[in-house]
Amino acid sequence: MNNPELLKKFTFGSDITQEQLDFYNKYGFIHFKNFIPKEQVAAIVQSLNEAEQYIITNNISEIYGIPLKIGVDDKGNKIVNRMPFSSVYAKAVADLYKDPRFELIKKFIPDYPSRLGLQEKDGVVSNHFFNSANSAYKQLGWHTDVLRDFVMGQKMLPMINIGVYLTHSGPENGGLRILPGTHRQSAFSMMFSKIQVVDRNEDPNEILVEAEPGDLCLHEGRMWHRVGISPNFGEKSRRRVMYVPLICGKVEIRNEHTKTPFYHKLGKRFKFK
Numbered sequence: 001m002n003n004p005e006l007l008k009k010f011t012f013g014s015d016i017t018q019e020q021l022d023f024y025n026k027y028g029f030i031h032f033k034n035f036i037p038k039e040q041v042a043a044i045v046q047s048l049n050e051a052e053q054y055i056i057t058n059n060i061s062e063i064y065g066i067p068l069k070i071g072v073d074d075k076g077n078k079i080v081n082r083m084p085f086s087s088v089y090a091k092a093v094a095d096l097y098k099d100p101r102f103e104l105i106k107k108f109i110p111d112y113p114s115r116l117g118l119q120e121k122d123g124v125v126s127n128h129f130f131n132s133a134n135s136a137y138k139q140l141g142w143h144t145d146v147l148r149d150f151v152m153g154q155k156m157l158p159m160i161n162i163g164v165y166l167t168h169s170g171p172e173n174g175g176l177r178i179l180p181g182t183h184r185q186s187a188f189s190m191m192f193s194k195i196q197v198v199d200r201n202e203d204p205n206e207i208l209v210e211a212e213p214g215d216l217c218l219h220e221g222r223m224w225h226r227v228g229i230s231p232n233f234g235e236k237s238r239r240r241v242m243y244v245p246l247i248c249g250k251v252e253i254r255n256e257h258t259k260t261p262f263y264h265k266l267g268k269r270f271k272f273k
């Protein structure tokens, strides 16, 4: 990585600035420091831990039709590695997205009306990466988030994945690796320049997003990204981050009666994880 501009961090103020819009449009991502205070991060983590216990005690395997990834940590305890629709069971998570600053984020999609997908797609996804023998989520291969729309035969509209960090994220616990600027690629390379999800190899052009609890990182749905595997096991590998999509187009609300989309069954067959 030889462009120091890519390491630039921003502060989320009372409005989105032109400089922030320009950076995002150029690179397909933007990183804001200290979006929420540490106390709020702690309250969210506590709320997610309680939701996790509830899910495990009640043998819940999916939320609104989307399967949970449940693994086992290094101490033999069950761990919910990927919790979709986490605002359903975790109140502090639901409260976070009432923050009026999420309205401002819509300015990054100026050409279409957009909305937070709190009850669409996978809702607020809480990722809990952990490196242990029986973890269900140690890393995530290269992919673009619009893959799902492509698979579902839907029109590809701008989409932003909004990430809020709950732990430090960097090389010691894997970290998010992105290919800046790839959101401006052709539809063909968006889908096929790497083998989606299966390819886990380092790319010479990737950059690591190093973040702290409370940081906010937005990335465009068409940008290639992956989460690396931690070189550590156990506690040192723990990485928690929540994502909610900012979406446009057709509204498809999910609830307790909606069915599991077919590609989850495909994923199971081919063991994508």
Ligand SMILES: O=C(O)CCC(=O)C(=O)O
Binding pocket: 125, 127, 140, 145, 163, 176, 225, 226, 227, 241, 243
């Ligand atoms: O955990 C991350 O930072 C990224 C996760 C991700 O890319 C995804 O869930 O689609």
Ligand SMILES: [Fe+2]
Binding pocket: 143, 144, 145, 161, 225
């Ligand atoms: Fe992703």
